[in-house]
Amino acid sequence: MLHEDVVCPFCACLCDDLKVETDNGTIVKVDNACDLGNHKFLTDDDHRLKEPIRRTPSGWTSATLQHAIDRTVEILLGADRPLLYGWSGTHGEAQSIGVHMAEVLGGVIDSTTSVCHGPSILAIQEVGHPGCTLGQVKNRADLVVYWGANPIEAHPRHMSRYTTYTDGFFLDRAFKERKVIVVDIRRTQTAEVADEFILIKKGGDYAVLSALRAIVRGKSDMIPATVAGVTKEQLLRIAEMCKKAKFGAFFFGMGITQTQGKYKNIRNAIELVDELNRHTKFTLTPMRGHYNVYGFNEVCTWMTGYPYAVDFCRGMAFYNPGETSAVDILARKECDACLVVASDPAAHFPKDAVRHLGEIPTVQIDPYPNTTTAFCELQIPVAVTGIDAQGTSYRMDGVPIRVKSILNRGYPTDTDILGEIYRRIKEAKRV
Amino acid sequence: MSELLIRHACVVDPVNRISGEIMDLAVRDGRIVESVSDRAEVIDAQGFLTMAGGIDSHTHICGTKVNFGRYMSPEDMRAGRTLKKGQMHSTSGYSVPTTYGNSYRYATMGYTAVLEGAMAPLEARHTHEEFMATPLQDTMANVLFDGNWPVMEAVRDRDVKRVAAIVAWVLTAVKGFAIKITNPGGTEAWGWGKNVTCIRDPVPYFEVTPAEIIETLIRANEILRLPHSVHLHCNNLGTPGNYSCTIGSMDVAPDLNKERQSLYVTHVQFHSYGGTSWKDINSKAHVVADAVNRKPHIVIDMGQMMFGKTTTMTADGPMEFNLYKLHHNKWSNHDVELETGSGIIPVYYSRKSIVNSVMWAIGLELALLIKNPEQCLLATDNPNGSPFVKYPEIIALLMSNPYRQAEIATLPPETESRISLPAIDRELDWNEIAMMTRAGQGRALGLRKLGRGHLGLGAIADIAIYPLSIGAIDPSKEYTRVIEALRLTRYTIKNGKVIARDGEILSNRNKTTIWVRPKIPEQHRMDHDPDFIRNFERYYTVRMSNYPVQEAYVPESTCIETEAVW
Amino acid sequence: MVRVILDVKPRKNPFLPVEAECLVPKNFVDEREPRDLSVWVGNKERRLEEVVTLTREGTATSPEDVELVLRGDTSRFKRVGEYMEAGRITIEGDIGMHCGNLMKGGMIVIHGNADSWLAREMVGGTVRCNGDAHHYCASGYRGEKRGMRGGEVEVMGNAGDFTAEYLTGGSVTIHGNSGDLTGVEMAGGTLIVHGDCSRVCANMTGGTGYVYGMVHHMIPTFRFRETAIIGPEKVKMSVFEGDIANRGKGTLFIKVYKYPL
């Protein structure tokens, strides 16, 4: 059976033009997807965890769903400060249950945001976000800037669907008419397609952004001959390219969210874009990673007022990344139980944060065995959103798209499992 | 079958010409009926003010930019936090509360239906998700058409039927309620960092004028026989001297509908400025009010501004950028491909500012100078003019000249020569307040005959009972008691069920989302139109099949089907 | 005068944070206090006495006369002294996050180290930390445009990153080194760093900063104005104005600095 306009549940490009062929309950062919998307669809069935598992001193053994849910409820209710972490690899409806659970339990809820574009959010909270949907870029942008972002590896179709290679309403021969600037500390593959590549010395993004802001403001006289390895001549040229563009689109990635100063780099980038808007039209978009990491931020915001790292210990939302974010809480051993949903912190957190997961009761709800499994007491497999579960997802620009279920592999969805756990918790708490 | 009897209600229901009569109200299965059996649950209203549930015909509570207003403002979130309690969820936020915060606060003020003022079609799914998380009010969404490319192309081709067909397709696809145009043409120009100054400027590339967009959409609206009229946010918001643009925009509107207005002009306070700069800004509310008095086919809302902190958010992207350059605080912008734009910035309206003082006076002047209260509805363009929790104060200001004079006395003395408020002694009565807050709103939205905004037989049993004996107080003198009483209902009843009592939320789910599905001749439908489909697939970044909002997003909904006059 | 000694009892899980904003002098004026004082340990509300042993010495009639002495492991006690208006708090060991938040008056002395957000959004009073202060000492809150607005913060040891972020009024003195982006977004007040720091006062709009040590990664968008001789020790310092990138009008005195190459 051929499924058209399938939405890809890998990265936050959320491409929705895939053609997927299923035959007898397996996926046999995928068209239009990138390597990452292809891989996810085509190898999915090989790696699924088939049934709930339980850790015993002698090794892993299978568990009944009933037992797994009972024990999860018991762990969460028994905790003084449970951490509910993950969420970016599932649909909004499940995330929403997660936030409700955190509230009724008095726990902390955080998503992979905190180790991804959390700093972008902190910056936006200081200075705002001049953004747009990706179609604005596709139809109008004659200048695209990728700063500390490597879409060829992390968002392989970004350039062909939304920026460099795609024709738009006001650009008939986009590849010729659009200029591309790439800024990085190494010459990535993306840098190879740039009209202008700025090689910055490590840790120099902030200084370069400040210098560009001053230049755009007409204060170039004070800029030294080089800033973090970038010549003044190149800075002046870049500033001019930006000011002359009819529509500039600035995309940024981990290259500036994870370097020194973290969110202050992003803030500087945003303020550069603000400044450029006094001359022309400029927008900025964070290259969000997981296909629904932004969805978690949206859901968490309308429910709690804050996009991530929310602490409900005292019955109302408290937010302070750095204190209420997952790595900090684990590293400081401030949580005494953990529920991991739709992510793999053991692979992506520094090891001393991971170690604490193994010291407290941890349960994971995830379709695949992963490195976090090793630190869990239990894992409950679920359907994969976008393959055998459906629901809402938010693209990196905030456009909500309904991700589809294209076959049935017989697994419960995150919504089913979390819904049941939440129901049981409410029952126990008499809410 | 569920029955409810409200005894000793002091009913103010202008639609049914009931003005402060003590009576019983009977409710069966969510509707007002003649009588109920003696098994009915009984509520004693103790002679307190009882009105139909409040309706807010223009507010921003759900959707992409509202949520972004929260997302970018942890300082606003911490300013209004409440604890989880019983079945009430915790809430956050002062000017842009969380969905539960909005819903609880509206409910405890007696509001049972709200219209989200601006929904970008591409992001409609988000608005509906938040509607689902808004448990206590009926919800509707205006759909933005101000910069819609296919619409502008059809306007350019003077093909009103094609405009109607596009609107029908979009409204159906996104499950929206009405046509909204925000700074028509200006949001498209903002795609290039530009704007239009008023209704005669051509939109870059598309070569249509705002006036043409407005007029054609009004005609298309009536072809489709939509319940509500076109809902217009005029060009040039917040600019000194913009009143002439506002009046010009009203002049464009033909009178095409006998049952309601043909054009709803929103937050007119922001569009009634005289002067040439911030230095000489003054009120032209009297000129705008005169125009409205002469045009019964126009309805406006006040867009009242109240002093204090708030967050401004609108589809009017260029206006927000200009505001940012004034305040230099923080600025968010979000342009939506082929459709519209939006912007958000936090503001503080200060009593010490002459500009802000003039703005404050203009909203009140409009409401007091427009003779028919059904033509001037109460709204603050929440949260732009102020958060909706200030409605009780606005009502008290409209009912009390002494209160207004006391407030005027706190403003900079230079304000007085720029406004006419000090000389206006009209004081509105409870009938007029009911008109402005429910009856008129119900009529303007085209929902009166569907039983909203009044308490006649067959009406939906959305009822607000405020702890105030209106016969015993003089609102002119005892305005603080008016404010107190309107802040928290004794009971708010939705579909015949008590949802709030003395500020406590008692029920967690009792609402519907109202949307329209205009039916047009099959051969004109856009889903069969090759041009429309080709351009959609070429220029949008989502596939046409993934664009419509699925049924899963409107689990509780009321679809109004209309038959177009083709 | 009254001295109230709060000795922290051993805890089964010493890592769980204890939210203890009730530990302000005004709650201990009356000797029958603490009647209703409670702290939050994780998501459980506990009576204060379950967590600490209290000893009172003396009597008091107003908060000014009250000194709280915290003894034992208070490194996970958060919000001690929050909104404090008068009196004195002495912390013998380390103190947890948010100590002295939004404090208006009185004095807090920490003999050990202070965790992050010491004296966040402080309005008045004095905070002295004899050890090190972690990140965001004397800073603002997420999204808020004004940080510390008044009072004095003095750290005898080192301070972490984002120290005095959004400083708007009052004075902050770090005797040791301070971290990266010290004084970032500063809008007013005075910042003094006796040791080294990096990228100091980035994006500042107002106020005055002094660094007597070395500034690493000096922000390139400060305009050099002059050389000046400062203080009784007659230190020769470069005077900058900035941050020009941000239309800033702050003043920065620096002894030695290095630009990012």
Place this chain on the structure above:
Amino acid sequence: MIFTLNTGRTIQQGNNVEMKYHPDYAKEVSRCHMNPLDMLDLGVMDGERVRVTGPAGSVVMYVVQDETVSHSTVFVPYGIYANQVISTETHGTGMPDFKTTEANLEPTEDSVLTVPELLRALGGMPYVA
């Protein structure tokens, strides 16, 4: 020699993200990309091994020659190997130094641990179907 450890996404890391016990995953995320000049200085060849020691500890990785990597930095695909050396310090922002950790590199004959071995060392019990 001290290098700045820069981690980031790669296609292969992404492809293997749902199959962490597969050798392909380990192979991809245990690769330490180095500039050839730096390799020369350190005395290692493509395919040889280095011990990378950072604030949180040390781990052995394979050296991959990569001209695109700048002098005195190394690039390692985001994952469990890099995380053996990166500390939990977030500077009060929630975000560890995934791209700016200073690490000492030295040639080694020690073998590269497998993912299950790394997990066991942290007290975990790997799941093998």
